[in-house]
Amino acid sequence: MVASGSGKSATGPIVHDLAVVEPGAQLAAGVRIGPFCHVGADVKLGEGVELASHVSIAGATTIGAGTRISPHAVLGGAPQDLRHKGGRTTLEIGRNCVIREFATAHAGSTSGLGATKIGDECFLMAYSHVGHDCTVGDKVILTNCATLGGHCEVGEGAILSGHTAVHQFVRIGHHAFIAGNTAVGGDVIPFGFALGTPAKLVGLNIIGLRRAGVEHSSVRELRRAYKALFDPARPFADNLKAAAQEFAGNERVLDVVGFLSDRGKRDFVLPPVGGRGAEAALLAEG
Known part of the structure; x- marks a missing residue:
């Protein structure tokens, strides 16, 4: 009634x-x-x-x-x-x-x-x-x-800031952070931090990791895995295999490896920028 x-x-x-x-x-x-x-x-x-x-x-x-x-x-x-x-x-x-x-x-x-x-x-x-x-x-x-x-697919806990535009078929990993006025044309890894037009991966969403209760040691492990995965000295496929073996006991790293191994219809992951970028500024906060 x-x-x-x-x-x-x-x-x-x-x-x-x-x-x-x-x-x-x-x-x-x-x-x-x-x-x-x-x-x-x-x-x-x-x-x-x-x-x-x-x-x-x-x-x-x-x-x-x-x-x-x-x-x-x-x-x-x-x-x-x-x-x-x-x-x-x-x-x-x-x-x-x-x-x-x-x-x-x-x-x-x-x-x-x-x-x-x-x-x-x-x-x-x-x-x-x-x-x-x-x-x-x-x-x-x-x-x-x-x-x-x-x-599009957007994982749990992700934050898309104001005026973000995400292209069709793009995947945003869980707990990723997309900065304002960003044009996202490729997949963003879980815990990733992307910004720019076109968007680039600038590191990990350190603040998001902290809010999710991830301990400091695990954050350091993720940062080490991030560098290994995007090491320009080796082919990307080799980096994926090496990271899966080296971090076999780390569930969060394997989550990122799995995301990168299944790249969907667009088959394009946002490239990282050189240097530590915005991630360094976040880490400087302690």
């Missing part, structure tokens, strides 16, 4: 009189829908989801419990893909996400996975965009105007 107006409801959803919820939409307990929102017939809103006002949710979109959506966000629209032939594709957004003003996320395409997926506890800031067929892990932050092209 859908309640309307500004009254209170102990268990049922509350829908403002000026909102449109199409027949067939599924609203769980505690859902709140503000004025001028539009919720399509194939939408599922989990318990406690809040739509502030002027929110548009279309298509086969599922939003997890506790997610809060700010005015003028548009979710579940058709993919911006000329190859898309119509038909039912989906958008899945996890639990306890925050989606701010004018953020957009599109459903998958018939030429791709058919689904766009955003994990739990993600923060999509104003004007950020998740393109069709993207897979975004838990606790990812897309800062204002950060944009993911179609088919």
Whole structure:
């Protein structure tokens, strides 16, 4: 039963009189829908989801419990893909996400996975965009105007700073950090730190590693592995094999090696810059 107006409801959803919820939409307990929102017939809103006002949710979109959506966000629209032939594709957004003003996320395409997926506890800031067929892990932050092209993969805990533009099919490894105004045309390793236009890998996301609770000795080991993996004195394939053997007991290093060994459709990993670059400045903080 859908309640309307500004009254209170102990268990049922509350829908403002000026909102449109199409027949067939599924609203769980505690859902709140503000004025001028539009919720399509194939939408599922989990318990406690809040739509502030002027929110548009279309298509086969599922939003997890506790997610809060700010005015003028548009979710579940058709993919911006000329190859898309119509038909039912989906958008899945996890639990306890925050989606701010004018953020957009599109459903998958018939030429791709058919689904766009955003994990739990993600923060999509104003004007950020998740393109069709993207897979975004838990606790990812897309800062204002950060944009993911179609088919991108973003690992858990990654942070994309303001006005970042990520090319289609690019992979961003977990806990990577992308600096503001960066144009990312290739894959960024887990724990990587990238910046520039075009983007270059400048080292490891030291602050992110610390926030993730990685001990200092493990950070040093990762830095040693980073230098070995990108040693210009040997072919890259030889570096991968050598690192896999030398750091066989280090799960984090093997994670990076595995990422580099499976380079996806674009088969292009961001190249590192010479010298210690921005990583040195971060390490200088202690």
